[in-house]
Amino acid sequence: MSTRQKIGILGGTFDPPHIGHLKLASHFAKLLRLDAILFIPSGEPWQKGTDITPANIRLQLTEAAGIDLARVFLYLKIPTQVGIDRIEIDRAGPSYAIDTVKALRDRFGPEASLIWLMGADSLTMLPTWKSWQDLINIVNFAVASRPNYHLQPNTSSELSQFLQKHQTLDSAALDNSPSGLIYIDEGLTVDLSSTTLRNKLKTPARNVIAAEQIPSHTLQIITDLSLYQQSS
Incomplete structure (x- = not known):
């Protein structure tokens, strides 16, 4: 057994965090036997435009989601620790x-x-990230599929070559490597679109959608602050 510490990193705008994020975290925490998973809300998400909820509120929403995730881990007896990291908000x-x-x-x-x-x-968007090819020298990647999303037709030749060089079919390989590997998992199909969820929250079906797709502690804050409502 490897004694190497394994840390999962889940970055994003989290506007808002939702059940899909928790499913992704739970799946990989169990599959990869992560020691800890860090949710990292972006401070200034440069690819997302200007219509973004303020960072301090998104941090608060993510911290609330972390409470629900920790309870899920406790129930499922997954020993992974949950952390909410403000590194990007403070930078x-x-x-x-x-x-x-x-x-x-x-x-x-x-x-x-x-x-x-x-x-x-x-x-598939990785080539648009700053210094994207240098990331693999610092971290591994674990990638989950999405419903009706076919990776290969959407893959640029540049990314295809990148995958050919770094992809592993064995999730256990990440146990023994600090960085340099990409594992694509086809055992999980969750929709991770916060944009779609925000649009749905502006419809008359808001309450039903929210209860089904948003963690309870996060939803309480959204309700208290009247977030994601249709503009009058």
Whole structure:
């Protein structure tokens, strides 16, 4: 058994965090036997435009979702610790993954397996990220499929070559490697679109949708602050 520390990283805007995020976290926490998983809300999400909920509120929503996730882990007897990290919110300027992973590598040391968790759609966008090819030298990637999302037709030649070089079919390989590997998991199909959820929350079916798709503690804050409502 490897004694290497395994840290899952789930970055995003989290506007809002939802059940899909928790399912992704739970799936990989169990599959990869993660010691901890860090939710990292972006401070200034440079690819998302300007219509974004303020960072301090998104942090609060993510912390609330973390409470529900920790309860899920307790119920399922998953020993993974849950952390909400404000590293990108505290850092001035646009939130770039490359800056975040460098800081986390400094924090956890050279031997820890740092595993960036994402959906397949995020993987196809990877070439648009700052210094994207350098990320693999610092972290591993674990990628979950999405409903009706076919990775190969959406993959650029540049990304295809990247996958050919770094992809592993064995999730256990991440146990023994601090960085350099990409594992694509086809055992999980959850929709991770916060954008779609925000649009649905502006419809008359808001209450039903919210109760089904948003963690209870997060939903309480959304309700208290009257977030994501149709503009009058």
